[in-house]
Amino acid sequence: MEKLILIDGNSIASRAFYALPLLSNSSGLHTNAVFGFTTMLLKLIEEEKPTHFLVAFDAGKATFRHEGYKEYKGGRAKTPPELSEQFPLIRELVQSFGIKQFELPGYEADDIIGTLTRLADEKGLDVVVVSGDKDMLQLASDRVTIALTRKGVSEVDRFTPEAIRDKYGLAPKQIIDLKGLMGDASDNIPGIPGVGEKTALKFLHQYGTVEEVLANADEISGKIQDKIKEHADDARMSKELATIFRDVPIEMKLDELQYDGFDGPTLGAMFRKLEFKSLLDKMDLFGGASSEGRADREAIDVEIVTRETLGGPFADKLKDVEAVHIEVVGENPHMADVIGLAFHTKDGASLFVASELLDTPEAGALRDFLADENAGKIVYDMHRAEVALHWRGIELRGVDFDVLIAAYLLDPTESTHTLSELAGRYGLPPLEADEAVFGKGAKFKLPEAGPLSEHLGRKAALLHKLKPVLRGELEKGEMNRLYYELEFPLARVLASMEKRGVRVNADGLKQLGGELGKSIDQLVEGIYRGAGVEFNLNSPKQLGDILFEKLGLPVIKKTKTGYSTDAEVLEKLAPYHEVVSSILIYRQLAKLQSTYVEGLLKEIRGETGKVHTYYQQTIAATGRLSSQFPNLQNIPIRLEEGRKIRKVFVPSEPDWLMLAADYSQIELRVLAHISGDEKMKEAFFGDMDIHTKTAMDVFGVSESEVDANMRRQAKAVNFGIVYGISDYGLSQNLNITRKEAAQFIEQYFAVFQGVRQYMDDIVKQARANGYVTTLLQRRRYLPDINASNFNLRSFAERTAMNSPIQGTAADIIKMAMVQIEERMRRDKLRSRMLLQVHDELVFEVPKDELETMKRLVPEVMESALKLDVPLKVDVSYGDNWYEAK
Structure with a gap:
């Protein structure tokens, strides 16, 4: 049966906007109206199964109604910019759904819908009109149902002629008489003053139309009689204004509104742009509700490798493998299981090897392939896979692209980057979430070989598709250096550190x-x-x-x-x-x-x-x-008892030493570079204590006059400024009044004007771009930077100030880790890097390499990234980590 859905676009957008809290994507665009519109479209498609579809929009403010009544809709408040900026997105969304849209200058969406309902009625099509405007009830007929939004846009009341009669005691065409008598404040339609809905209905039940009410005004008792006579012309005009014009010159034919459903990748790409993660997670972008349906549409033939075919036929195919997916199950990769591997070849073939085959003699060629530095492989989470395989006695080398690291860099604000999410995010064929295949928590269960091989085979094929997409996005975001010189090689460094582990004196x-x-x-x-x-x-x-x-x-x-x-x-x-x-x-x-x-x-x-701690990189x-399993970055060292914990971390070789290298005030040095503040740079060039220098400048005293309390206050404000501290936050830290804290911050900015300028500029930049970057172009998206809510916006502003500083400091020590590991390998040193604890690196060092490492480590760390001020590294050593501090 054919069914046409007509949506009053402006009405539904407005309803959605006011029904939902303000939402923004990472670019700062508000999306709450778009989100509400989207959920309504999805619900309509699922429940109504339309064969024809159109969204009508108002083309502009001026319509033919303004010619007779200039005050029409004149009382309406100006459309909030947070809503008006969403209309282009809503139009783009409708297009992504494959739904026709139409607007015509001089007419309202109501008139377009009224005309199309007349044409559809004449052709015998069933119609559902979706709107928030009661005026639409006049269009109801045996074939036209009006769905009025009741709660936001998620729930509707459906009105047929019978339902209108039950609720109002009127026929659909009498709705215009109702509006003629009572008016409509939202459209600035006057009606008759003093006549509300109850009174208007009473008159219409008795007289039927506006004209009959006016003709029988003498029969109506009370003061309302005078009002009716005085405002008779207003009533006639109001009825006319409320009447939907049903002869709009629309050249479009109803057949052109045919709807064949949406295209999954197209809609997925739009949802990705809008960052509607919850919708991407919940819906199958190909329209199927079951995993079986998806498999039917996206068939994949996966060869399950057996022990018999492992050594010969499969080994011959390894040279053509491009992507390898290694499925690791377990939160801690050092204790996890590798449950299977899937391979995707250049010619599109998919192969699956079960976990139990990895240790067989026939798997020698496979193990050699995984360890071959020259056999390029696309993988997902190289770091985790390398660690898990290591405990199986298998090495992983030759990875040339890691999908997880690339996805993380492209949007680090996303909480997870699973392959099923990435498929939806980039408009690629959908992949079932792992929970749907394996179950979750106590319900976790490995599927049979067939479903498991298919799921992993799809993952390997997806890796192959994702690589060019992600490489292109990295290039566009100017993140090639960040990826190829820092994060990608760092994954190998972290895995190596973790496999080495750090010895603990259990006794x-x-x-x-x-x-x-x-x-x-x-x-x-x-x-x-x-x-x-x-x-x-x-x-x-x-x-x-x-x-x-x-x-x-x-x-x-x-x-x-x-x-x-x-x-x-x-x-x-x-x-x-x-x-x-x-x-x-x-x-x-x-x-x-x-x-x-x-x-x-x-x-x-x-x-x-x-x-063997696990460093989460993404x-x-x-x-x-x-750091996790265990977290070695949060050992409390304020108490002596906490510092003593470090005594149990010892070298793993006899007569070796522990060496620790710590960046001195790296974040403030980064701030000096980014802000270009001359006074701050002067302190670092003079190798002065920055907190003492700050106290001197803020309090206007000499170095000898700076007491411990002055330095403490200066230190609090220095680090507070880095984190965008408020006067309230500083007052809490220093136990002073908020007014005193505000004065202190003002004094600070008066002295360090370059810092203040940086803070102002970076917030402006964040508002314009929706993100900020580190010196290596690491992005931090700030979806709330233009939020109307003060608290959300303020937090985003503080994050904008801090992220380039904290992020660059993180980039510097990570760059140092990559370069130190390379130098130690190149110089054939036996020393080993064991831990990274924020701004500190910890090594175990043979005594005969101590002098070399005391020179090499600070040399590399201090030159890891060139700044306008010198980086400084403090090095210490001892028999355990405690003594090395």
Whole structure:
């Protein structure tokens, strides 16, 4: 059965805009109206299954109605720019759906729809009109249903002539009489003053039309009679204005509105542009709801390699392999399983090798291929695959393109970059999400060889398709150097570091745990004495009762469940009672005990006696690395007990030493370079302490007059400025009033004017581009930079100020890691790089290479990226990591 859907584009866009919170994509374009419009289209296509489709738009403000009544729609507020900027996107969206759209100067969308409903009615087509405007009810007929949006655009009330009669007691054509009597404030249609919907309906039930109401005005009692007589012309004009014109000169024929569905890649590319990730995740862009349907449309023939074919026929095909997908299951790649490999060849063939075949004698040619530096391979997450294969005794070499790293660089603000997401993001044939194939959490289960080989085969084929797309995007974004000289080689460096691991003195760790336990017990006894009662220190409720009811301390903050006892609250309470300081120390020591003593003992790998952390390279939007399993970047070193944790990290060879190299104030040096501030550059060129120099300039004193408090304040503002700190944030850090903090920041900017100029310029640049970049062109997208919400916009502005600084600092140490590893390899040094902890690199070094490494490491680190100010590296060494600091 043929069905035509007609959408009132302007009405639905407006409804969607006001129904949804403001959304933006990473370019700063608002997208909430587009998103609402999209969900409505998807729902209509699924539920109505239209054979014909059109979206009608208003062509402009002036229509034929303005000729008779210049005030028509004159009371409407100006369209918010956040909405008006979305209309071009909505038109582009409609085109991506393959839906016809139409507008005509001098006429409204209502008139176009009214004309098409008449033509469709005459031809015998069923029609659904979607709008937020009740005027449309006049178009209802036996074949025309009006769907009025009720809640945003997600729910509609459907009106047939019967439904209109049930609700209003009117025929559809009487809707114009209703509007004639009561008017319409939204369109500035006057009607008769004092006549609302209830009164208008009463008159129409009695008299039928506006004209009959006016003709029988003498029969109507009360003051309303005078109003009717006085505003008779307004009523006639209002009825005329509310009447939809159904003879618009439309040359288009109904057959031209035929709708054959949307093209998946085209719509996927549009969703990618709009960054509608949730829609990409939920829908099959080829229109099929099941994985079987997708397979039917995108057939793939995967050869399952057997033990018999592994050595001969398969080995011969390896020379033609372009992409290899290595499926690694498990969060920690050092403990994960390789469950299968899929191969995509130059001629488009797909092959699958099950995990259990990797260790067979017949797999020698395959293992050689994986380890062959000259056999180029496209992979996904080379770092993770290399580590997982390593623990199977298999080496991975010769990777020439890593899809995951490229995708991450192109949009680091995306939370994940799975292959199924990338397929949708770049408009490529859809791929089932892993959860659909394997299950999730406790429901995880390996499928049979057939479905598994097909899923992995599709992944390998997708890698082949993604490479040219991603390479082109990297080129367009000027990120080739960032990819090829930094992130891609860094993945190999990280994998090498992790495979080496770092030795942990387990006995020393247990001894340290015993000492911590005694300290914790003593603290607990002291807390109980101070409180006068024993209680559960780990219970926020019990602790709150003790502090605020028994001890009577001032309540700082309350939560839904009672008193807040978080660290911020306890720090403010510390001056009131000695027990509070003890509780703060107890919490820190308890965390050390559980996370870094007990936790590290669990992470020591039995066969190596080492911990093998995993550096996540594609997580942080700033470009920083993130350490996991265990996290060795967050060992707390403010307390001496925390610093002692580093004592258990020792060289893995007898008579070797640990060497640590740490960038000095790298972020402030980057700020000096980016901002070009002369006073800041002067401090670094003079090798002065930057915090002392800042205190001198801000307070207007000599170096000898800078006291410890001045330096502390200067340090707080220096690092605060890097992170876009507010006067409130600085006041909290320094325990001063907000006014004093604001004055301090003003003084700072008055002195360091180049820094202030940088902050202003980078925010303007972010607003214009929707992103900021590091010196190596790493992008950080800022979708909220033009948000109307002050808090969202302010956070985006602070992120714009900080990201080029923090991101460049991350780029520099990563570049140093790549270059140091290359230098050590080239010079045939036995020394090994073990850890990266923010601005610090840790090595294990044989004694006969100590002097070489003391010279080589800072030399490379200080020249990793040329800045206008010198980079400075502090080097120390000792028998363990603690002594190396």
